[in-house]
Amino acid sequence: MGKNIMFTLMLIASMMSNVEAATIKNLERTRANTVAVILDMNINPNQRIQKVEKARLKLLDMERITINDSKLSKNPSQYAVNAFENFDLTFLVHASLEKDKSLAVHWFEEVGFTTSNLKRTKAIRK
């Protein structure tokens, strides 16, 4: 009996959390896949361009769905709050188009992998 109640409560809780952050989680999953394609060492540049372009359209849809999701405003989780605070990192396609840069370059710049930063790095032995 007790186990049943616990199970029901857990199910309800999991359903509620899914409803609340489903769009953000989907976006994050697609974004992670896109970044994985950008960083994939096992594909050649042409394949990367094609795969990134394909992922970009999917990511664009996800970004739009998240931005226009009115359910998020009712009781935003910390996850959602953080996502909207960092627009440039969360909504990669929109932000890259805003800056007229490619998706990969934009992401590298946002996380700090710029050419000048890399040039300034030194190989040291500890």
Added chain:
Amino acid sequence: MNYQNFVSKIFLITNIVILNTLASTVFANVSDGDWRPQIVEKMFVLPPKQLERVLNNDFKSSSLFLNLKNTDNKIQDRHKKINDLNKAIPNFNGDEQIELKHQVILEKRDYIKDMNTRLNIKKKHLLTKKRFFQQVRRKAIFKNDIKSNNKISSFQKNKSMAIKRAEKMDKKITNLIVSNNLNQKSKYFNEYYKTKKAMNLLEKKIASHPMFKTSDLLTNPENKIASLNLFVQEIESELSVLELKEQMLSQMAKLVSLDAMDLAEVVSKKSFDVHEVPGEDLNDPTNAIELFIN
């Protein structure tokens, strides 16, 4: 007119005097009907003006409104009757004139009674309305407080910024798709543009709607509290006008009781005049002296 009749009239007139002096306390106890606004919670989101219209319609179906209407009719009838009686008084003399004056006083007493009932009903109506608007105001303030909650408000700010930035990019994205000849557009992609176009048309239509400009709730939700405050203020001023009318009514009651006292005086004077024994007062021993002398 016999003595008994006069006594009963004096008794009635004295009753009027007592009733009128206690007018405010006695009449207040009369049941005036009831009104409990049957407005569903969903209606609370309506702009105050429309809400008042709904509230007035609700009032019209209450027993309080029915009593108000009945009292209004009674007052109009009495007003006409008093006018007619006042016009008729100069055409009569003696007992008939006294009888008419007596009727006027009785009608005036009932007029004041009805007027008092009307004022009580009106007061009840305004107080219920005031309580209702105060309740709506409390809810609006509560909702506003939730909206101004720090976490939610900063999120809302970020979200609306994100929407604006995304909308700016819409044209750029379409151009990009067209220039790159990308045919792998998703279902959402196509639906998004269709819906966005329809939404823009609807938004334009809403913005140009005459009621949108007049409705302060739609243009600015914070204005709802201000306009509700204005409504409550107006009701309070109406209530103070009612209090002034009540004061006027008590003055009217005083005047009627003075008229009644005057009439009672006239009637009693006349009654004593009738029963006064004409000729010598036999109770005086000086007048009986002749009996003993002869």
